[in-house]
Amino acid sequence: MKSQIASVAVLAGAVLLAGCSKEGDLVVQQGVGIQALRSVCPAVGVPDYTGDVTLFRGESRTADAIDVTAAITNVRSTCNDTGDQVYSSATFDVLASRMDTTSARTVEIPYYSTVMRGGSSVVAKRIGTVTVNFAAGEARAQGSGTAAAYVDRAAATIPADIRERITRRRRAGDQSAAIDPLTEPDVRAAIARASFELLIGFQLTDEQLQYNATR
Template identity: 30%
Template sequence: MRIILPILALALVAGCSSTKDLAESFDSRQNAGACPPVGSVYDAARIVEFGDNSDELYSDIRYTGEITDVRSFCRYTGDNPLTAEIEVDFAFGKGDQADSNEHDFGYWVAVTRRNGKVLAKEYYTVSAKFPGNAPLAGATQKIDRITIPRADETIAGSNFEILVGFDLTEEELAFNRAGKRFRMDAGS
């Protein structure tokens, strides 16, 4: 009986027009290549917003934000452009100078070649909501359709990158590049 069942299963599959047609009907084909690597840009993965006339002290913080994780899923379809979706996890903090229990942060998502050339860049907003005056919050945002422009089906997604970062002012970028850092849970 152990021998007959596998032979019977093979005969049933062989009776179909082809196993390739069967796989395509379920759209369960494996991707033709790797998905583009995703991640946050180190200099833009965090933001510290200070109140007016700040000396960059912990007590001067209005809000902080950090990109904590970026995940992706992609799908190859013939020689069409590669499509991807990403999820971005954020952590937020509210400091002594905060003026609301909600705050919006701007961020961007860029598609680049592996050599760093930016092919496309879109801007988004994520809202931090601090329930009950809590000092910490988090959010996850999903971006459904990112198009990776492949020249033809021989170009794999691994030739591209999807990068995420906060939309920073020159001062905020300089703060990050100087290696300065405040986290809202640093004082606890």
């Protein structure tokens, strides 16, 4: 599942951040390489095509049949990585608009939060609902939702032998300096296994997902 990460950038499973490292993080400082910090905290983001939803009136799917539209925004996350179980939580807003503003109306929109490992394996999934209350005469309204996940620190930690290969100091002229360890298949696989994401999106039907992907 391709995803657009809201708060961090991910490259080959390594998160490039500025700041101080903690125990369990991976710091790469190579003589002729890059500097990187990889956290055991899961990246938080919204997968492609699931960050907005369009509800229609009746069977028509034309623009004049649109009833309500909504989008996930302002995704904010916190992470407690002090224990054996890393706890990550996120909050987000849902901004909605409607066509018919005649009377007050409440709209409930389902969303999901899922923990992914290695970009392809679903570890856990939960379904929730965001409630949006439109006041009479108002075309716009806002709701909010939350998501949370526990990740085993050991599972999110790169094995010691792989860490050694990545962090081994390399000097210009050394034969090993010509090889980026992050391009080696077993290193990439180990990083992927230790990489987790907390993904949030609307719980869409197949038809709604197809609409988002093809419009």
